[in-house]
Amino acid sequence: MKIATFNINGIKARLQALLDWLDEAAPDVVVLQEIKSVDETFPRDPFEDRGYNLETHGQKSFNGVAILSKLPLEDVRRGLPGDDADEQARWIEATVVGDQAVRICGLYLPNGNPAPGPKYDYKLSWMARLKARAEELLAAEEPALMAGDYNVIPQAEDAAHPERWAEDALYLYESRAAFRRILNMGFTDAVRARIPGPGHYSFWDYQARAWEKNDGIRIDHLLLSPQAADLMTGCGIDSDVRGREKPSDHVPVWIELAA
Numbered sequence: 001m002k003i004a005t006f007n008i009n010g011i012k013a014r015l016q017a018l019l020d021w022l023d024e025a026a027p028d029v030v031v032l033q034e035i036k037s038v039d040e041t042f043p044r045d046p047f048e049d050r051g052y053n054l055e056t057h058g059q060k061s062f063n064g065v066a067i068l069s070k071l072p073l074e075d076v077r078r079g080l081p082g083d084d085a086d087e088q089a090r091w092i093e094a095t096v097v098g099d100q101a102v103r104i105c106g107l108y109l110p111n112g113n114p115a116p117g118p119k120y121d122y123k124l125s126w127m128a129r130l131k132a133r134a135e136e137l138l139a140a141e142e143p144a145l146m147a148g149d150y151n152v153i154p155q156a157e158d159a160a161h162p163e164r165w166a167e168d169a170l171y172l173y174e175s176r177a178a179f180r181r182i183l184n185m186g187f188t189d190a191v192r193a194r195i196p197g198p199g200h201y202s203f204w205d206y207q208a209r210a211w212e213k214n215d216g217i218r219i220d221h222l223l224l225s226p227q228a229a230d231l232m233t234g235c236g237i238d239s240d241v242r243g244r245e246k247p248s249d250h251v252p253v254w255i256e257l258a259a
Helices: 015-025 045-049 118-140 173-184 190-194 239-243
Strands: 002-007 029-033 053-057 065-069 073-078 091-096 102-108 144-149 220-224 232-237 253-257
Touching: 002 015, 002 102, 002 144, 002 220, 015 045, 029 102, 029 144, 045 053, 053 073, 053 091, 065 073, 065 091, 065 102, 102 118, 118 144, 118 173, 190 220, 190 232, 220 253
Parallel strands: 002 029, 102 144
Antiparallel strands: 002 253, 029 065, 053 065, 073 091, 091 102, 144 220, 232 253
16 A cells, blocks of 8 residues: 655645656555645546545645545544644544555644744644644554654754754754654654655755755655554655646655555
């Protein structure tokens, strides 16, 4: 089972780029972020024509997450538990039913800038709720993963120039510590486990020729429960997608599970 995460940065603006990648990479499951579309106007037909089941949790002009799956989806839930007043569309989860059922959570974690301030407070509170949901996933003792744009640079080697991010919400100590607390519960950072060392990025800004200079950061992560980590057979970052026509500023990151 090939599972990918991709912040598409606007489903309608990047539709062809996404479809081209789907046709080439042939993932079984994809979690999307920043679809920037309400559910009713999401362009479903091209995905359903390719055999994907589709579940969305959209929001007009901002945020929005989705799951595409060639396998059946069961027990779909929208919204990260813990704050009924939170109206931002940043979380969707479902069980993918194959030879081995896998609970897949797609997330778009808040950016948090400017920090300090209310947006950073929201980011940290969201991460506390994420940790609580992660604890529940671990308690189930089943294959599960949380994949998406975390807006967290975990450590210095995950940025070409970490010093430039020192005061940014993506790299502030509190953000990295919150991410580390989730890992320390027993989750595996798939890319770090399979592709060690610096120079492996998933995001390049549109400004200052960041892509051409490989001035990137790694902020798109797949965190696996122990049961899912035991099934992992492969992992990769499709960085070449960033150099294509009308790209997202993120690229797909994927794993393969023996499931």
